[in-house]
Amino acid sequence: MRLRNGEHGYGAVTKVLHWLTLGLIVGQFVVGYTMPTEGSAADAAADRVHDSKDQCKDRPDEERCEEEVDRREDALDAQADADEGPSDLHVGLGLAILALAAARVVWRRVGGLPPWAPALSHAERMVEGWLEKGLMLLLFAIPVSGLLLVLGSDDWLGLHIGAHVAFFVVVGLHLGLVLKHTVIQRDRHLARML
Ligand code: HEM
Numbered sequence: 001m002r003l004r005n006g007e008h009g010y011g012a013v014t015k016v017l018h019w020l021t022l023g024l025i026v027g028q029f030v031v032g033y034t035m036p037t038e039g040s041a042a043d044a045a046a047d048r049v050h051d052s053k054d055q056c057k058d059r060p061d062e063e064r065c066e067e068e069v070d071r072r073e074d075a076l077d078a079q080a081d082a083d084e085g086p087s088d089l090h091v092g093l094g095l096a097i098l099a100l101a102a103a104r105v106v107w108r109r110v111g112g113l114p115p116w117a118p119a120l121s122h123a124e125r126m127v128e129g130w131l132e133k134g135l136m137l138l139l140f141a142i143p144v145s146g147l148l149l150v151l152g153s154d155d156w157l158g159l160h161i162g163a164h165v166a167f168f169v170v171v172g173l174h175l176g177l178v179l180k181h182t183v184i185q186r187d188r189h190l191a192r193m194l
């Protein structure tokens with residue numbers, strides 16, 4: 001298999017970069033949606049324990065009871081603090097995706113792109129060209145907004161979420177175009193990237 005893109009189609013480097021990115025992105029979404037964040041279970045539990053302090057009132061061991069409640073509340077607060085923010089895995093995967101995106105831009109410049117698949121109409125080529133630019137842009141926007149969120153302020157959360165929702169839309173269209181050709185028209189479009 002050839003390393004570079006050319007008349008024959010995509011080379012190995014572009015293919016590896018494309019599918020590695022997809023793999024990491026899928027993993028990253030699983031991590032992003034499952035990691036505990038602010039307002040976690042520990043946060044809520046600490047609030048409940050705090051409210052239960054009233055029950056100590058007028059008990060013979062009131063002071064000891066309140067101390068016990070405080071101790072449990074402190075432990076849950078510490079847990080909530082530890083839960084806050086992204087996991088190391090989320091940050092690590094994000095940085096790897098960012099590095100891959102940069103490598104792809106460089107490789108597109110150096111190696112160029114193969115000729116368009118013959119099956120794509122003029123309009124589809126234009127749409128796919130824009131979709132690819134959008135995808136590449138979002139591969140930067142998502143992790144960079146994540147970094148701003150961690151290093152700057154919580155105000156960036158909207159951008160971080162907005163960018164990845166936009167990513168779902170654009171990747172859906174990209175996939176739709178591929179499936180239109182492979183499943184409906186039964187040409188070898190997907191094979192170009194395999
Ligand atoms: C391509 C890379 C990335 C993807 C696909 C991604 C995706 C996600 C997703 C799906 C969430 C959950 C949002 C929600 O609950 O609706 C999230 C939250 C978050 N991500 Fe990322 N992320 C990426 C990179 C990063 C990086 C590099 C950082 C930081 C260095 C980061 C920091 C955060 C933070 C701070 C949160 C929110 C935690 C909270 O709600 O308190 N992300 N991300």
Ligand code: HEM
Binds near residue numbers: 014139171190192193
């Ligand atoms: C993380 C999600 C994805 C991103 C960011 C992405 C991005 C791209 C980009 C930028 C290209 C142009 C070639 C390049 O510069 O690498 C491309 C081509 C392609 N992608 Fe994706 N893609 C994603 C997911 C998928 C999925 C899920 C499929 C199908 C199962 C797919 C199938 C293809 C095919 C078949 C091509 C070649 C199009 C042609 O014939 O020229 N991609 N993709």
